[in-house]
Amino acid sequence: MALSDFTGPDYIAAWTRDLDDRWPERSAMADCVVRTLVEWRDEWRGRCGTIMGDERSVSEENGALIRLLELGVGAGGLAHTVLSALYERVESGRTSAVEYTGIEIESALVQHGRKLLMAAGHRNACLIRTDLKGDTWPRGLGPFDAVFTLQTFHDLGGVDALEAVYGQVHGLLTPGGILVNADFVVPFEKDDPNRPRRLPVETHENLLFNLGFVDFTCGLQRGKMACMSAMRV
Ligand SMILES: C[S@@+](CC[C@H](N)C(=O)[O-])C[C@H]1O[C@@H](n2cnc3c(N)ncnc32)[C@H](O)[C@@H]1O
Structure with missing residues (x-):
C-alpha cells in the first residue's frame, strides 16, 4: 500500500509498520545492509588511517570522513540505524565522522526524516526531495x-x-566505495512478465559487472528479498 493510503496523525508510522508486517524479511535485510556497511567501513578505515584524536582528524583531508548516500529513504529508520552504527566517539566529544545524504520523492517523508535525524543528533544529514527516475537527480551530488x-x-x-x-x-x-542494495528479487503474481521489475539476483550481478563493479556479494536471501553489494574500483 502507498503512503497516500494511510491517514491520521501517525500515518507515516502506520505505513512503515504495514511494510514490516507484510514483508517480515525486511528486518533481516536492514540488518544485512548495516552489517555490510560496518564491515566495509572497518576495512576502508584500515586503508584510510584510524580515526582518533581531535576534530581535524575526522575530516575529508585525511580521508576519514565517510560520505553516505541513501536512495528511497522512507520514514528514515534505516538512515538512523546506519548513522548510529557508523558514528564515531572521539576524545574531544561526540563528533560525527559521517555525512549523510538521503534521496526521497515524497515531501512528507523528507520532512519526517529531517526531523527524525535531527532529533537523534545526526548533524551532518541532508535529505533531498527528488525523483530517482531520469538522469537529473545526481547533478551536483557526490562523491x-x-x-x-x-x-x-x-x-x-x-x-x-x-x-x-x-x-x-x-x-x-x-x-x-560500496553499493548495498536490498530489494525484492522474486516476482509477485501481479507483475507483468513482459515488464518484470522484481529481478533475480543474477540480473543484478550481471548489470553491476557490466558497469564495472567488482566483488558482487549476495549477503542474504530470505523470503522475496536479497541483500546485495558490490564495490567500485
Ligand atoms: C517501500 S519504500 C522503502 C522505504 C525505506 N527504504 C524502507 O525500507 O523503510 C520505497 C521508498 O522509495 C521511495 N521512492 C519510490 N520511488 C522513488 C523515486 N522514483 N524517487 C525517489 N524515491 C522513490 C518511496 O517514496 C518510498 O519511500
Missing part, C-alpha cells in the same frame, strides 16, 4: 563512499531503470 538502499529500486520500473540507477551510483561512488 560518496557508500550508497545504500532498501526496498526501493523495484519501484523504478524494470531492468532499464535499474541499469540506469546502477550506472548513476557508479558515477557517484569513489574508488573503493
